[in-house]
Amino acid sequence: MKKIESEKVESDITTHGVNPYNVVKSLLKESVNRLGYNENIYHVLKKPMRMLEVSIPVRMDNGTLENFTGYRAQHIDILGPTKGGIRFHPLVNIDEVKALSIWMSLKSAILDLPLGGGKGGVIVDPEKLSERELETLSRTYIRKITPIIGPQKDIPAPDVNTNPEVMGWMIDEFDQLRGYNIPGMLTGKPIIIGGSLGRLEATGRGVVLTIREAAKVLDMELDKTTVAIQGFGNVGSMTAKFLHELGVKIVAVTDAKGGIYREEGLNIPDLLEFVKNKENYASDYTDAEPITNEKMFSLPVDILIPAAVENQITKDNAPSIQAKVVAEAANGPTTPEGDKILEGKGVFVIPDILCNAGGVTVSYFEWVQNSMNYYWKEEEINQKLEEKMLFGFDTVFKMREEKQCFMRDAAYMVGINHLVKAMHARGWIKDSDLSEG
Incomplete structure (x- = not known):
């Protein structure tokens, strides 16, 4: 199979x-x-x-x-x-x-x-x-x-x-x-037929860039933080790789079959090498203790990263979350009820539409390279990705400060504002639509 x-x-x-x-x-x-x-x-x-x-x-x-x-x-x-x-x-x-x-x-x-x-x-x-x-x-x-x-x-x-x-x-x-x-006509292709360098790592790299920026505004020292990650596919594994390179201690990861935990920190390079065998799941790794997905969410870590699918942080498990930061590497990982609980606890959430936008950004770069039939070096792509992710984080954070709201609300408002300007410029909407009535 x-x-x-x-x-x-x-x-x-x-x-x-x-x-x-x-x-x-x-x-x-x-x-x-x-x-x-x-x-x-x-x-x-x-x-x-x-x-x-x-x-x-x-x-x-x-x-x-x-x-x-x-x-x-x-x-x-x-x-x-x-x-x-x-x-x-x-x-x-x-x-x-x-x-x-x-x-x-x-x-x-x-x-x-x-x-x-x-x-x-x-x-x-x-x-x-x-x-x-x-x-x-x-x-x-x-x-x-x-x-x-x-x-x-x-x-x-x-x-x-x-x-x-x-x-x-x-x-x-x-x-x-x-x-x-x-x-x-599509992106994420093999490099040999027009794919872009850096695309496979892009979403995870973007997640880590937003975590780095969040750590700055929260006055956290990344090399003294602990992390738990739900999901160890492309996004979760690349996020782990880049966090490890910044000196972050990753103590737990989970996947569809279960999870692993090591209080002193998992050996991420060894784990990444282990899962290169397509038959191996991260939860099969033996140099760690087994842990359930439910237990992972309640660990006393600084940063929790849901990197799986939708609706993982719910009203049932949100009360037990101890993390100061939730970085949504997945799309829609937090239910509305779970979100309200995180807000009440003062958790700093990096919302999905900002946190995991690195993938679409490098897909855009791939499309641009295909259009001009000229391809950039990986270092240049990573530099351009960092510029875009920092622009996005700064814009959302400024909206948060201006409106005195949560990061998710700020991200939606930034995105909607941008679309509204374009709709007004094309005549899709009128001046009267720009105010309540």
Whole structure:
């Protein structure tokens, strides 16, 4: 059976039944009201401009024909083509994809990227597919959404349970349909066919940059802090790697199978080498004590990093969280009830639409490089990523100080403000929409 390298540990973590689309709509409405805009702004932003559902028939190895369901949401393209990942997961649903597309719009707006938000997904457990079945599924999905994607329309990328190999199949299928190479039609590709250096590490690197900036404003010394990480796929493992390089002590990580804990700090280089074997999960590592996901959330650490999927910090486990900082490396990891509890405890939350925006930023760099057919060195890409992430953090933090609000509220307001300026410039909204009425 085919195992997916890039996000293998996130695929089985449950999402506690909270609808992310309802969550994001509520946050949009609250932020529009707080900014003093007319409710018309909310009505423009609350729905994706386009939502496509497709059937994906796949001939299985046993000769049967199975028909999978796939989606592609495009939220708003006022700043540029929509952009966002494709996830393969059994819990994918239409409302999740809608929510994720809105979050992508806000991420791009916060970091001043000329992109809108998109997202795609297929309802499937890829670990139950052979490599041939997975490739057929990937190629058929991209064929079905081809009419609405392209480098100037909508640019897919990897997400949960997809990786550069899957992107390679998808771009090959798209190019065969078009009859010529179009490297900018998706990002996260293998380097040899137009991928960008630094893309695989980008989300984790961005997470660490926002943690570094948060530590500055909170007067924390990173080399004296302790961290626990939920999820050890691409994002979680890269976050661990870069935090370790800064001298941070990572005491616990968990994944779909369980977790590991070491009070004096895990040997992160050795753990990263261990999980290079695709059959190994972080929780299989023996030079540490076992720990449950629930216990990990309650550890007396300075920084907690949810790097799995949605709805992991809830009203049930938020009261036991002792961390001073929660850095949301995952999309939507905190439920509204959990968020209120963290706010009441004075936890500094680095919200997902800022914290994990490093991935879309380097995807944007990849798209730019594809457009000009000239490729930057990794050092230059990392420098540009740092500039963008620091710009985003500073802008959100200033909004927080100005409005005397929490970081999540500030991030939404920064993103909405940016989109409102573009909508007004294009005539989508009128002066009367910029004030309550």
